[in-house]
Amino acid sequence: MDEDRKPKILIIEDEAVFRLIYRGVLESHNYKVFEADTGMAGLDLAKTERPDMILLDLILPDISGYEVLKKIKAHDLTCTIPVIVFSVMGTEENIEKAKELGADYYRVKGANSPSDILKEIERIIGA
Amino acid sequence: MARLLIVDDEAVILIQLKEYLRDMGYEVAGTAVSGEDAVEKARELNPDLILMDIYLAGRKLDGISAAVKIKDEMNIPVIFMTAFGGDQVLERVKNxxxxxxxxxxxxxxxxxxxIDVAMIRKDMESRLRESEAKLRSVVDTANEAIITTNNLNQIIFWNRAAHSYFGYTEQEALGRTPRLLFPGKDADYIEPEMERIIASGKSELLGINFEVTGRRKNGSEFPMECSLATWRVNRQVFMTLIGKDITERKKIDQMKSDFVSLVSHQLRTPLAGIMGCVDNMLWGLTGTLSFKQMEYLQVMKEISSRGYRIIANLLNISRLERGVISMDIRPVDLCYVARNAANEHSAAIESKGLKLTVEAPDGQILVLADKDKLFEAISNVVHNASKFTDAGKISVRIFSDDSHGKVKISDTGPGIEPAGMKYLFSRNQILSGNATYKGGCGLGLFISKQFMQLQNGDVDVQSRRGKGAAFTFRIPLA
Known part of the structure; x- marks a missing residue:
């Protein structure tokens, strides 16, 4: 596939191991992957790259994932990008809060295999 | 033998009385001829009883006034003697x-x-006073607020702890209704129950510990654990509320549960990382794997999943304890959920050489449940069945009756010891010594039961030793 026509996915995640896992799965299925290990870097990339989808961790070293989510959904350039929140915290409180702030999907880390993740993404962006 | 003081202004009578009394076997400790004299002698001699003439001629204190003084100061009982029993006198005497x-x-x-009746009464009264003082000191030493009300719903007893909890002094509290002590919502909960106790002697609050919010005089609120008891005397109903400030305990519970939650998340992250990496490798993202490599990776996947599951269960327990689990109940297809819950374990079951069969009707069985919690409850039981069964099969049957969707999970494992049945769904089953350690904390079944009950369903077990176990879930139809 032409490099420019590949769907773009932005991963905002501070744990290198999860970036590695998602990147592996996504690149094997012809997605172009961008990575950010802080919330602020993620917001910058979201604006410059305008990805087709964002995978967002809730616990980040600078600002919280909730904060990032709020900013993504508040900015004209990024508000229409679907966001999947990925967290180890699978409690109702977290899920509820993320959904209120505009998260399109919520997945619990460790409870989802690569094929689950991929299926979800394909369904959302219709690739 | 009773020691008496005799008071009369006529010396002749004193002498005569003294003699009578001695003959009757009493000790006459002394005599007095006036009110002042009587008070003085009473102080000096501390008699058991005073025989007091009411009219003491020509003196300032008459017998009644002297008796009042003696009663207030020394609490010595008095028998009045008089030749004249007019109404006015009787009225003063009564007081x-x-x-x-x-x-x-x-x-x-x-x-x-x-004299004898008075001595018996004195003895009874002093015993009563003693027992009252004992009780009072116990009640005042108690750290719990102890509050008694009567059948007019008035506070009639108020101990020291009640004062320090609520900020009202005894005088301020007595006669008020207990409504004073609770914010509106809690008062609306307690008051009807107290009224029901007055009317029928029955209430769901009797004999249990319940939590309510207390409200202090300054308007601030605090969590309380209470118990309520009732008793009757001469057809009057009384209630005693014993309450304890549990602010500290709540704080510690919260800290404990926050800690469990934090630690669980911290432990989950590396495990989720390992599982993700292993999944990617098994999926072929790192190139073709040899059979041996696959085998090792499968084992890694299994043990990290097990760790992940244990941590998830610890988190569930902590959330069940805090009461923060909410159920998102809506119509879901029981066949879909139960099939997925069973299939989650199919690889592990088949790798042990066991057979997994899932039997379901065509179409859907719509039930009212929280999809994720129902899945977890069923998954826990299938997981358990696969852990404990070493040969044979695990069968999952999904069906329904008029009111409920049902899932029956049967295994050909060793079955459950009769002694263990009682603790099977309890969170203490490991501590009970009846569980068999099989790579878990024994929390799964407790969580399954709690989750099912929170969804208006339930799970039960039938088992005979050596004949396997069968767990049956039921959940209301939509």
């Missing part, structure tokens, strides 16, 4: 709460009866 009253002239036997 002193005398131990007896004899009209002159009297027979010696009348006097003896009056």
């Amino acid at each position: 002193v709460e005398p131990y007896g009253f004899v009209l002159k002239p009297f027979q010696n036997t009348e006097l003896k009866a009056a």
Whole structure:
């Protein structure tokens, strides 16, 4: 596939191991992957790259994932990008809060295999 | 033998009385001729009982006034003697709460009866006072607020702890209704129950510990654990509320549960990382794997999943304890959920050489449930079945009756010891010593039961030793 026509996915995640896992799965299925290990870097990339989808961790070293989510959904350039929140915290409180702030999907880390993740993404962006 | 003080302004009578009394076997500790004299002698001699003439001629203190002074100061019982029993006098006498009253002239036997009755009463009263003082000191030493109300819903007893909890002094609290002590919502909960106790002697609050919010005089609120008891005396209903401030305990519970939650998340992250990496490798993202490599990776996947599951269960327990689990109940297809829950374990079951069969009707069985919690409850039981069964099969049957969707999970494992059945769904089953350690904390079944009950369903088990176990879930149809 032409490099420019590949769907773009932005991963905002501070744990290198999860970036590695998602990147592996996504690149094997012809997605172009961008990575950010802080919330602020993620917001910058979201604006410059305008990805087709964002995978967002809730616990980040600078600002919280909730904060990032709020900013993504508040900015004209990024508000229409679907966001999947990925967290180890699978409690109702977290899920509820993320959904209120505009998260399109919520997945619990460790409870989802690569094929689950991929299926979800394909369904959302219709690739 | 009773020691008496005799008070009369006529010396002749004193002498005569003294003799009578001695003959009757009493000790006359002394005599007095005036009110002042009587008070003085009472102080000096501390008699058991005073025989007091009411009219003491020409002196400032008459017998009644002297008796009042003696009662207030020394609490020595008094029997009045008088030749004149007019209404006005009787009224004054009554106010002193005398131990007896004899009209002159009297027979010696009348006097003896009056003295003996007074001595019995004195003895009873002092025993009563002693037991009251004992009780009072216990009640005042208690760290719990102890509050008694009568059938007019008025506070009639208020201990020291109640004062320090609520900020109202005894005087401020007595006579008020208990509504004073609770914010509106909690008062609306307690008051009808107290009224029901007055009317019928019954209430769901009797015999249990319940939590309510207390409200202090300054308006601030605090969590309380209470118990309520009721008793009747002469058809009057009384209630005693014993309450304990549990602010500290709540704080510690919260800290404990926050800690469990934090640690669980911290532990989950590396495990989720390992599982993700292993999944990617098994999926072929790192190139073709040899059979041996696959085998090792499968084992890694299994043990990290097990760790992940244990941590998830610890988190669930902590959330069940905090009561923060909410159920998102809506119509879901039981066949879909149960099939997925069973299939989650199919690889592990088949790798043990066991057979997994899932039997479901065509179409859907719509039930009212929280999809994720229902999945977890069923998954826990299938997981358990696969852990404990070493040969044979695990069968999952999904069906329904008029009111409920059902899932029956049967295995050909060793079955459950009768002694263990009682603890099977309890969170203490490991501690009970009846569980068999099989790579878990024994929390799964507790969580399954709790989750099912929170969804208006349930799970039960039937088992005979050596004949396997069968767990049946039921959940209301939509």
